[in-house]
Amino acid sequence: xxxxxxxxxxxxxxxxxxxxxxxxxxxxxxxxxxxxxxxxxxxxxxxxxxxxxxxxxxxxxxxxxxxxxxxxxxxxxxxxxxxxxxxxxxxxxxxxxxxxxxxxxxxxxxxxx
Amino acid sequence: xxxxxxxxxxxxxxxxxxxxxxxxxxxxxxxxxxxxxxxxxxxxxxxxxxxxxxxxxxxxxxxxxxxxxxxxxxxxxxxxxxxxxxxxxxxxxxxxxxxxxxxxxxxxxxxxxx
Numbered sequence: 001x002x003x004x005x006x007x008x009x010x011x012x013x014x015x016x017x018x019x020x021x022x023x024x025x026x027x028x029x030x031x032x033x034x035x036x037x038x039x040x041x042x043x044x045x046x047x048x049x050x051x052x053x054x055x056x057x058x059x060x061x062x063x064x065x066x067x068x069x070x071x072x073x074x075x076x077x078x079x080x081x082x083x084x085x086x087x088x089x090x091x092x093x094x095x096x097x098x099x100x101x102x103x104x105x106x107x108x109x110x111x112x113x
Numbered sequence: 114x115x116x117x118x119x120x121x122x123x124x125x126x127x128x129x130x131x132x133x134x135x136x137x138x139x140x141x142x143x144x145x146x147x148x149x150x151x152x153x154x155x156x157x158x159x160x161x162x163x164x165x166x167x168x169x170x171x172x173x174x175x176x177x178x179x180x181x182x183x184x185x186x187x188x189x190x191x192x193x194x195x196x197x198x199x200x201x202x203x204x205x206x207x208x209x210x211x212x213x214x215x216x217x218x219x220x221x222x223x224x225x226x227x
Contacts, residue, residue: 004156006156033214033215035215041219042202042217042218042219042220043157043202043204043215043217044217045214045215045216048213048214055213056213056214058214091156091157093215098212099145099206099207099212101147101159101162102147102159102215103159104149104156104157104158104159105156106155106156107154107155107156109154
């Protein structure tokens with residue numbers, strides 16, 4: 001069964017450093033998402049992406065965040081200058097059609113020191 | 114603002130019992146609801162979904178009930194097994210929130226005891 005994959009599984013970085021989180025969505029999916037989950041809290045929407053552009057972004061997704069689909073398979077989330085409060089699990093998700101279920105990857109645990 | 118929330122943060126059940134996890138939503142315009150299971154250190158895993166034109170949907174050992182009158186969603190797990198131990202989230206889509214994102218509830222931890 002096709003799955004969303006994410007790399008790395010864990011990332012430790014120093015405050016102020018740039019990080020890039022990578023995702024490979026399910027191959028025939030057209031809609032892509034990033035969510036984050038701070039430890040012990042609920043999953044929060046960050047950004048949605050369709051047709052090579054951002055469809056919607058949350059208040060969390062400020063100028064330090066960016067997304068890119070550099071080729072036909074990868075979908076990346078970049079944090080330009082990480083802050084301590086960026087420490088969280090970051091989940092990528094994808095779906096095939098509008099209004100359909102989103103399928104999540106296993107997540108990247110980001111720790112900012 | 115609009116939100117999706119859960120009545121019980123933790124539910125403990127005996128193996129073999131039936132489990133019921135509840136969710137209240139406040140966005141009456143939402144029309145698509147999903148239950149996800151999240152095991153420790155993993156991503157949310159799709160369990161079952163339901164659209165607002167339905168009241169009930171059944172899967173394998175799971176049933177989702179939707180009561181639009183009181184804006185209530187529940188997940189029933191039959192013959193709960195130790196492997197069902199996880200955090201369960203309800204999520205909504207549509208309505209004022211649009212179809213670009215899922216809005217998650219706070220989660221309920223299900224603990225299954227042998």
